[in-house]
Each structure stands twice: as structure tokens, then as C-alpha cells.
Amino acid sequence: MSEKVLTPPEHVEPLVFTRDQLDWLPWLEPMAEQDLTARHMAALVDAARAKSPYFRLLVRDPEVLEARTRTDKDIFYNSDAGLPRAERELAAAATSRFNGCIYCASVHARFAATYSKRVDDVDRLLAKGVEADLDARWNAIVAASVALTATPVTFGPEHVDRLRAVGLDDAAIVDVINAASFFNWANRLMLSLGEPSATGAAANR
């Protein structure tokens, strides 16, 4: 019987934004691994995602999950022109920080730190929030992401001007728009269908 809300097992709830690896515990029943058909496996795109309760929950709507995943991968991994990967991840982390998605922020802060090697700046964004002073270019990307994340959206010509002033061309600006917008999709699923859990080492600190 899957028509019920799940009570997650006892776990340590993360209370701050962190770059630590977190788990995610579903509030609704994911599909069982043994019930996944070829259609479901195709929708997961990466076979390893059959191990993830998040993706096994979303795969209840396989068409939408597959399209979501292919949109996500192109926005973040397609290296043809536009914004460097590190700064697409910065936009994702800033969006997640502003919406308050501790899980999403942890993943994309890790990526932003790895690709940029600016660990202290990423940690400052997590600790202080979207007003943290990083540098002119990162501040402009964070401010644009925040304006795109506000509801109603407050992104305007002044954000475009500021991004251009720090060296972004229009292809890079489109990447900021795509990355911040995509995390408004992802944050809402992660926040509302389950909760994060601090794992092993992180929980013991």
C-alpha cells in the first residue's frame, strides 16, 4: 500500500547549510527497485539512480522525470560556450540558499567549490547567505539568481547590465537564467517530498 505518508527513520537533521554529503529521506513511497520496468529505467537515464529513493519516487511519472533529467544535464554539463561550470553551480547553490533547500545547497556548493577551487567563498555564501560579499563577478551572479528566484520574479535590466559589466556575454547570461530557474524546479521537489539527513561523519560533528 503506497497511499500513505512515510515516517522517516530516526536521523540527524542538518541545522545549517553545509558542503557535507547529506542523505535524503522520502515522505512518500518510492517505487520498489524490483518493480522498475524498462520504461522506468530509461526514465532514470543513469542506471545508478535506481538506488536513489528520490529518483525512484519521481519515476512514478517517468515521462516527466526523463525530460527533467535531460533538461538538467544540458543546463549544467553542456560545455559549449556560455558560463563556466563552476559558475552555473554557483547560481544553483545561491538559488538553493535563498529558497532554503539545505540538501540542494549542499550538493551544488560542493560542485561550485570543486570546480572553482574557491572553497572559502562558497562557504561564506552558505554561512552568511546571498548577501555575502564574494567578488564583483560572483556577487553579480548571486544577485541575478536571487532576483530570478523571488516570487514574483524581480530580475530586470539592471541585473543584465551588472552581469555584462563583470564580463558575461549573452550566452553566459542565458546560462545564469537557466541554472537559477532550474533550481527553482529542483528545490521545490527536494523540499516538499522528503527531508535531508546528516550522515555518518557529518552527524558526529
Added chain:
Amino acid sequence: MADVIDSLADIAPGSALDTIRTRRPQARLHAQATYDSLFKPASEADASKRERFAIALFVARLHGKQEITAHYGKLLEADPELQEAVRMAAAAAGSQGPWGRYPVGPLSAEDKPGAADRIALPVRDQLGERIAAALEHAHMLVYHPRDAAPAHLQALLDAGWSTTGIVAISQLVAFLSYQIRVMTGLRVLQARPR
């Protein structure tokens, strides 16, 4: 069918932004595929088109963008009574996000508490319990997603939504949150030539 984001953002074939968008072909193709799957679903067993169109129109209205509201209003054209009930529900529910509470701890200093949406009579009866519950959930997802809790999902189950239906309508609201932002961002960029 035309690409909905291009059409709502007024991106003409061969324009500068069209050329830029061709460099993220999978994102463009699959954002459209998501839209098609959500609004022309393979199955209506867990969420009907009528329900999907009503939720989409509500979310569009909460974002206050005329082009998007007109687009999703058109999907519900055949049902003017439901269209009007959604308009009333949205008019009573406007806010500015994101807000909400964090788990109790150091982040509590950043809490911005607010009240969940509760759709009142007679609009609630006009919408029906399933759609009313879905719109209340959509309001939380749009404006204060960090308040999400298992009780919100229980309210949807109690109103008759299945687990699979909840996944579908959660994707719908989340996807619109994306689509509206891309459309808005591209329009702003296009209106600001170098």
C-alpha cells in the same frame, strides 16, 4: 507544436537569443517535452487535465506575469466557472516569496514565518476539495517551500490524491516555477540589447 518558452518569450527564429538557445538543444527540447507530458498526459488516472490546467493557471497567476496567465487561462477556456474560481482563489492568496521557517537552530534567525493559504467558501466548493487542496499545496510550493512538511502531503492524500498524483502535481508546480523564470529572464535579456 511551437516551443512554448520561445513563444512566451517572443524569441523569433534566427534572432540572437534563438541562436544562443540552439547551443542548449537538449534543455530546450526537454523543457518542451516536460510541458507536453504534464499537459497532454499519457494517463489521467492520477491527475486529470482539468485539474492540471487549474493548478497551472493558479501558479501562473501567483507569479503575476500576464503572458503566462493568458497562456494557461486559454487551456481552461472550456471551463469558465473553474477559471473564475481559480482567479478568485489566486486573488485572495497573493504574497512575495520565498519565505518560511528553518529547522530550529542557528538558521532560526533567518525565519520569515507566514500563514499557509486556506481557500474559503464559496470558492472552495466551486473548486471542489481535490483542486482546493492542490491549490493550497501549490501556494506553499510557490511562496514558502521551506515550510514543507509531511502534513502537507497527508492533506493531499486526505483530499483524494494518490502518491503518483502528488508526484505529478508537484512536478507541475515545480516545472512552472522553472518555465516562468526562464521566460521572464529571456524577455528581460532580449529587451536589453548591448
